[in-house]
Amino acid sequence: MSAPDRLRRSIVIGCGGYLPARIVANAELESTMDTSDAWISERTGILQRHIAADGEKTSDLAIAASRSALAHAGVEAGEVDLIVLATTTPDETFPATAVRVQAALGCPGSIAFDVQAVCSGFVYALAIADNFLRVGQARTALVIGAETFSRILDWNDRGTAVLFGDGAGAVVLKAVDRVEGEASPRGILSTHLHADGRHHDALFADGGPSSTPGRVGVVRMNGREVFRHAVEKLSGVVEEALAANGFSPSDIDWLVPHQANRRIIDGMARKLGLAPERVVVTVDRHANTSAASIPLALWEATKSDRIAPGDIVLLEAIGGGLTWGACVIRW
């Protein structure tokens, strides 16, 4: 490992994504549980979600998203020396799903591990990868958010089952040495991470290898409590991120939030005074894909040429833990 070099930055050079082929619209859920398209769309903004096929694993989604991100970046898999994969739904209890991705892509010897911060996972993974790149421990990183959340839902619990979907997104980060005196250098400007385990019971899976051997558990959530924390904690971390960069809300070109609920997204946009067209929204079509939601949204926004080089992009997320965080990028 080389000595820390604060003049080095991580820039995003590619984005990719993958969504399973099967789309389940709200109307389909009406036939299997006591819910309605009107309830789901009015309370959450969700119209449909993608659901992984039988046998389609989180690693399969992650590999497809990674290949798409590497192609977009014009980077060969062999150049990747760090893979950080955020997931709550790994293929297996161990090893990390990241090593399956590494083997499939063909970059043996690179650093590869998973990060578990639920819906904040991608922001955590991005912060970790950024730190690796800035200190010189890696040069080219693949940061992935991938989930098969449908596998840990209680399909008899209408309060949670309607909210989530499956998918994967990825970005390629490259370390660049900053030119001294450069006015507005591109790259990740700052990352801000938090957790408060006292709120564990607001959102968790009621199983796992150590607590209930042989049973992975399903999602349990107090929706109202999560909603209340989301508004408060996201506002706080966004203020912190803006202050760290000397920015005011009007400096933000794009808000790319975690896609949990349209009402939370709209609330944050209103707070920042951002016009709706400056907010990347996918929750209507993807539902909540947990750690995959932000990289999927970045993939969509870059595919449609919405985010342009030099734009200031604000990412924010909150999830089980509770964990939350934000990231400011000059694209």
Ligand code: ACO
């Ligand atoms: N269909 C129909 N009715 C439903 C459904 C459903 N799918 N789910 C709940 N209801 C009913 C409830 O049973 C309740 O009925 P009752 O009044 O007869 O008891 C009624 O709707 C209201 O339920 P609430 O839970 O109070 O509804 P609320 O307005 O709070 O909306 C929601 C629920 C959408 C989950 C909201 O609390 C929310 O968005 N919370 C944030 C949680 C979130 O986004 N979690 C995702 C994971 S965490 C993250 O990513 C940030």
